[in-house]
Each structure stands twice: as structure tokens, then as C-alpha cells.
Amino acid sequence: MRRGLLVVALALALPVGAQNATSPPKPRTPQQIIDAAPASAWRTLDPANTLYLELASGRVIIELAPGFAPEHVANIKTMAKGSFWDGLTIYRSQDNFVVQFGDAEGEEAGKAKPYPAGTRTHLPAEFTRSATGVPFDRLPDVDGWAPQVGFADGFPVGRNPQTGQMWIAHCYGVVGAGRNNAPDSSIGAELYAVIGQAPRALDHQLTVVGRVVQGMELLSVIPRGPAPMGFYTDPALRTPILSIKLASEVPVAQRTPLQLLRTDSQAFIDATEARRNRKDDFYTQPPGHIDLCGVPLPVRTPPAP
Amino acid sequence: MRRGLLVVALALALPVGAQNATSPPKPRTPQQIIDAAPASAWRTLDPANTLYLELASGRVIIELAPGFAPEHVANIKTMAKGSFWDGLTIYRSQDNFVVQFGDAEGEEAGKAKPYPAGTRTHLPAEFTRSATGVPFDRLPDVDGWAPQVGFADGFPVGRNPQTGQMWIAHCYGVVGAGRNNAPDSSIGAELYAVIGQAPRALDHQLTVVGRVVQGMELLSVIPRGPAPMGFYTDPALRTPILSIKLASEVPVAQRTPLQLLRTDSQAFIDATEARRNRKDDFYTQPPGHIDLCGVPLPVRTPPAP
Numbered sequence: 001m002r003r004g005l006l007v008v009a010l011a012l013a014l015p016v017g018a019q020n021a022t023s024p025p026k027p028r029t030p031q032q033i034i035d036a037a038p039a040s041a042w043r044t045l046d047p048a049n050t051l052y053l054e055l056a057s058g059r060v061i062i063e064l065a066p067g068f069a070p071e072h073v074a075n076i077k078t079m080a081k082g083s084f085w086d087g088l089t090i091y092r093s094q095d096n097f098v099v100q101f102g103d104a105e106g107e108e109a110g111k112a113k114p115y116p117a118g119t120r121t122h123l124p125a126e127f128t129r130s131a132t133g134v135p136f137d138r139l140p141d142v143d144g145w146a147p148q149v150g151f152a153d154g155f156p157v158g159r160n161p162q163t164g165q166m167w168i169a170h171c172y173g174v175v176g177a178g179r180n181n182a183p184d185s186s187i188g189a190e191l192y193a194v195i196g197q198a199p200r201a202l203d204h205q206l207t208v209v210g211r212v213v214q215g216m217e218l219l220s221v222i223p224r225g226p227a228p229m230g231f232y233t234d235p236a237l238r239t240p241i242l243s244i245k246l247a248s249e250v251p252v253a254q255r256t257p258l259q260l261l262r263t264d265s266q267a268f269i270d271a272t273e274a275r276r277n278r279k280d281d282f283y284t285q286p287p288g289h290i291d292l293c294g295v296p297l298p299v300r301t302p303p304a305p
Numbered sequence: 306m307r308r309g310l311l312v313v314a315l316a317l318a319l320p321v322g323a324q325n326a327t328s329p330p331k332p333r334t335p336q337q338i339i340d341a342a343p344a345s346a347w348r349t350l351d352p353a354n355t356l357y358l359e360l361a362s363g364r365v366i367i368e369l370a371p372g373f374a375p376e377h378v379a380n381i382k383t384m385a386k387g388s389f390w391d392g393l394t395i396y397r398s399q400d401n402f403v404v405q406f407g408d409a410e411g412e413e414a415g416k417a418k419p420y421p422a423g424t425r426t427h428l429p430a431e432f433t434r435s436a437t438g439v440p441f442d443r444l445p446d447v448d449g450w451a452p453q454v455g456f457a458d459g460f461p462v463g464r465n466p467q468t469g470q471m472w473i474a475h476c477y478g479v480v481g482a483g484r485n486n487a488p489d490s491s492i493g494a495e496l497y498a499v500i501g502q503a504p505r506a507l508d509h510q511l512t513v514v515g516r517v518v519q520g521m522e523l524l525s526v527i528p529r530g531p532a533p534m535g536f537y538t539d540p541a542l543r544t545p546i547l548s549i550k551l552a553s554e555v556p557v558a559q560r561t562p563l564q565l566l567r568t569d570s571q572a573f574i575d576a577t578e579a580r581r582n583r584k585d586d587f588y589t590q591p592p593g594h595i596d597l598c599g600v601p602l603p604v605r606t607p608p609a610p
Contacts, residue, residue, distance in 0.1 A: 095522040096478075096521070143449070144447045144449075144594040145594055173401075195525075197501075197598050201588070201599070203592075220501075221525075224526065275506075278506065283507075284488075285509065287508075289449040294502060294505070
């Protein structure tokens with residue numbers, strides 16, 4: 001070929017049968033493994049634990065993590081049911097770090113939007129949860145930030161067997177609760193999503209409430225605000241939030257059914273292993289390693305029954 | 306405070322003197338360390354090894370890495386001098402992965418843009434370089450992808466003392482040469498930049514030619530193309546490249562002077578250590594770890610003489 005056009009196929013779909021008769025069968029690609037997974041390997045996104053963040057550009061879908069942050073998630077549900085974020089904005093976008101949204105005037109007396117009835121105005125910090133009894137799908141790869149890493153409730157987590165604690169890692173797409181200096185100063189009204197290299201140094205120092213499962217590409221392109229922290233100085237540059245609703249509060253016909261591959265499924269284990277040892281016509285050197293935040297968490301539209 | 310507004314200060318500028326007389330002095334923040342660095346801790350970006358990628362949205366500045374990819378960098382310089390990319394496009398944007406630019410029609414006979422005179426149409430793969438004799442500023446932190454990590458020529462690198470090889474790691478902002486399956490199928494005409502979680506699995510499997518030192522926020526917001534790989538199906542969606550020029554070919558008055566903190570400087574070592582052990586009023590738990598791709602590589606406008 002005349003040009004060196006990058007053909008980085010995250011799913012190099014080489015049909016298994018299309019080989020020279022004398023060559024050994026090629027191992028399945030991650031996508032082939034995922035495509036062959038049985039129905040039982042998929043879990044349905046629970047509308048009662050799903051937020052729809054509606055922007056002019058489309059819908060961002062966030063799976064909430066009540067197992068990790070029950071009080072923040074409950075408060076977020078209260079605020080969503082009360083249409084708190086309708087008309088608020090994405091007011092911060094910092095490259096290789098986060099976008100952040102909520103009430104840009106929330107700190108200004110007389111300007112802050114009132115909370116919906118029932119919103120709690122003080123919550124405990126929920127930086128970690130007890131790991132006891134929580135099914136943990138461990139990733140064997142070494143990690144510099146946590147003694148153990150893996151998945152729980154479908155979320156990427158760090159885990160410390162000595163302290164008996166577990167926490168959601170700040171991977172790309174993870175959503176957390178903005179706070180001030182006091183650990184218990186977040187209530188879920190201000191939220192941020194990671195849009196760059198996973199800032200793992202934030203792990204177990206903020207309350208993580210969920211992760212974006214679809215529509216991340218709508219957040220990651222939000223124009224960046226000025227240095228140092230990406231807060232827009234001109235309010236006109238903020239991206240309007242049309243609404244944030246719980247999927248369960250939206251008419252069924254307007255929902256986005258999604259399924260996620262279970263992290264305890266053989267398909268997930270096998271697909272992760274295939275990626276860990278990826279070897280194909282383009283990538284000829286299997287790395288033998290994968291990062292927690294580099295493990296794909298497959299999502300699909302449920303197949304027609 | 307009424308709201309939990311995230312105050313993630315990458316540079317929490319607490320004046321050293323502003324403390325209670327009975328409290329111990331606070332360690333310097335990374336920014337304080339960088340601000341106090343002597344002039345000798347800064348190196349000047351060499352215009353002869355700097356590309357200006359001009360978009361309608363502004364200038365993206367790329368430092369080239371001739372020590373790592375001498376043949377690709379030489380070829381890129383030839384193409385830049387020949388205005389090869391003028392009028393070409395950013396034709397791919399894949400979320401949490403790369404943007405890619407060059408000749409979108411480069412594979413189509415009769416449509417491909419001719420190369421400038423002197424452009425070599427075949428280069429060796431330059432996936433790694435010999436580590437022998439190359440100053441290496443080692444990072445002591447464990448890394449799952451390479452036996453050793455650190456910095457060389459100011460670039461983030463992996464290093465294998467057994468093989469004696471070194472390579473630039475695929476951190477956020479790193480620029481590489483698109484290729485086809487054959488290792489020696491890139492010539493530097495198609496380039497990509499990392500816009501998400503560092504895809505370290507690509508390390509030493511592609512030729513890395515440099516990294517974005519300024520203007521990354523102009524690339525990371527390029528609207529994403531459709532799945533699976535982000536190539537736009539509608540040519541009208543491609544982002545036009547006004548030009549790519551070597552800074553040395555641009556009149557001095559139109560250049561962007563920049564300095565980068567030397568990775569062998571005490572200031573860099575100290576600032577990295579301060580970040581590794583960051584502890585302040587917001588981040589109260591020093592991580593004791595930093596990732597290669599999470600180490601800030603400070604850039605500044607040279608101070609007025």
C-alpha cells in the first residue's frame with residue numbers, strides 16, 4: 001500500500017475459517033469472544049440506577065453505583081426526580097482531566113438554585129466501602145495504586161485486603177461527586193467525569209457515584225476552559241444541561257435499553273485475556289499486561305427477542 | 306459552604322509563609338517548586354525539531370523526537386518543508402484513543418496527494434532505539450508495561466535493560482506514525498495523537514515521532530467519528546489542516562517560544578516527588594506512587610529577559 005494508514009483495529013475481525021489450510025487456527029479476538037457470549041453473560045442496565053444526562057448534542061448515560069455510594073446515589077436520585085439539573089450547565093472542562101457540571105453559581109448566595117424537597121444538604125464521605133462479602137472479580141495484573149484491582153458491581157475497583165476496603169478507580173468515564181476540602185462536603189449536586197488519563201491519585205479521596213456507559217464522546221469534546229482548572233470565565237461558554245433524569249422516570253419508549261457484559265462471565269475473562277495477550281497481523285507483540293483502566297467494559301443494545 | 310464544588314487544584318498555591326505560628330512548615334507544592342526552578346532547569350524547544358500544526362482553532366505545537374525516530378523525523382521535516390499537509394485533514398477521531406491526520410484519500414489511486422520532492426516512500430520501522438549511552442532519568446515507580454520507565458530527551462519512555470532498548474511510551478499527547486500491518490509501512494505522512502487513557506499496549510509496536518507540548522486541547526475536542534474506529538464517513542466532517550510547518554521555517558515573529566523543564570533537573574525530580582506524595586488540604590492521602598504517563602512535563606513561555 002502506498003500510505004501507512006493506521007489500521008488499529010480494536011476488533012480485528014478475522015474470520016476464523018479464512019486461513020491457509022496449513023496455518024494453525026488463530027486465537028479468537030476479543031470481539032469474537034464477546035459476540036459469542038451467551039445471553040447469561042450480559043446484565044441489563046437497571047433503569048432505577050441509570051441517569052440520562054441530556055445535552056443538545058445527545059444523551060449521556062450514567063450507571064450509578066449505589067453499592068459504593070448509597071447516600072450520594074440516593075441524594076442524586078432525589079435531585080434528578082426534582083429536576084435539579086435542568087437548566088444548569090457543564091461549567092468546567094479541563095484537558096486530560098475532568099469535565100464538571102451542576103450549579104455554576106452554587107456558591108453564590110442569592111444565585112444558587114434551590115435544592116428539590118428532600119435533598120440532603122450534608123452527607124458522609126463515601127470514599128470507600130467495606131469489601132467484606134462483595135463479589136470481586138480480580139484482575140491479576142500488577143497495579144501501582146492499589147494492592148488488588150478488579151471489578152465489583154461491574155465497576156473498576158481497587159481493593160485493599162489489609163484495610164478491608166474497596167473503591168471505584170478513577171478510570172476514563174468514571175463519575176464522582178465534587179466537594180470542598182472537607183471529606184464530607186459533597187452531596188452529589190456537583191458531578192465530574194474523567195476525560196483523560198485516569199487520575200488514580202484521586203482514588204478513595206473523593207466519592208465516586210458511577211460511570212458513563214454510553215455517550216462519553218459527548219462529554220470528552222466539551223471545549224476546554226482556561227488554565228489552570230478549566231472553569232469558564234465567560235458564562236456564555238457553559239454547555240447547557242437540558243435535563244438529568246432517572247431512566248426509570250422516563251417513559252419506556254424514550255429509554256435506551258442497554259446490556260453490559262458481566263465481569264464475572266467467562267466471556268469477559270476470556271476477552272480480557274485476549275486483549276492482554278493481543279497478537280494479530282497488526283499487533284505482533286503480546287504485551288502480557290493490561291491496566292485496570294484499559295480493560296474494555298462492553299456495552300450493547302439488547303438483541304431483538 | 307453550601308455546595309460541594311470540586312476544588313481540585315493541580316497547583317494549590319498556599320503561600321509558604323501564611324501559616325499559624327505553631328504549625329509545621331508545609332512542603333512546597335509542585336507549582337511552587339517549578340516556579341522556583343533556576344533558569345538552567347529549563348531547556349528551549351528547538352525550532353528545528355518543532356512542528357506547528359495550524360488549525361482554524363489555533364496552533365498545536367509538537368516536539369519531534371529525532372533521537373528515537375531519526376528517519377521518520379527527517380521525512381516529516383521534508384514533508385513539512387514541502388507543505389504536504391496543507392489542505393489535508395484530521396480524518397479520524399476515536400474516543401479514549403487517538404485522533405489521526407494526513408491524507409484521507411492516501412490509499413486511493415488517482416486521489417492521493419503527491420509527496421513533496423525528496424520524501425522517502427519506504428522507511429525502516431523505528432519502534433525502539435538502543436538505550437546505550439542515552440541519558441535516562443529513571444522514575445522509580447513500578448510500571449506494568451516496561452521493566453523500567455523514565456525520561457530521555459524529555460520524552461516519557463520505557464526501557465528494557467535486557468534487550469538494551471528504549472522507546473517512547475504512548476502517553477496522552479504522544480504523536481506516532483500510522484502504518485499498515487508491515488512494521489516498515491509507515492513514512493510519517495499519517496500521524497496520530499493519543500487523546501485518552503495511555504494505550505501502552507502500543508508501545509514499541511509503532512514508531513513514535515514526538516509529542517504535543519502545547520495546544521493539545523485543540524485536538525482532544527475534535528468531534529468523534531463513528532464506531533468502531535472513528536473514521537468519518539462524511540468527508541465534510543473532517544477538520545481541515547491549514548498547514549504543518551517546521552517552526553524554523555516560520556518567521557521568528559510568528560513563532561511560539563517555549564521552554565520545557567529538564568527531566569534531569571532537581572526541580573523536575575522534586576516536583577514529581579511532591580506530586581507522588583501530594584498532601585494538602587484537599588488531597589489528604591499521599592498516594593506514594595505516580596504513573597509514567599501521569600508525570601506532568603512542565604512547559605512555559607520564556608520569561609522576558
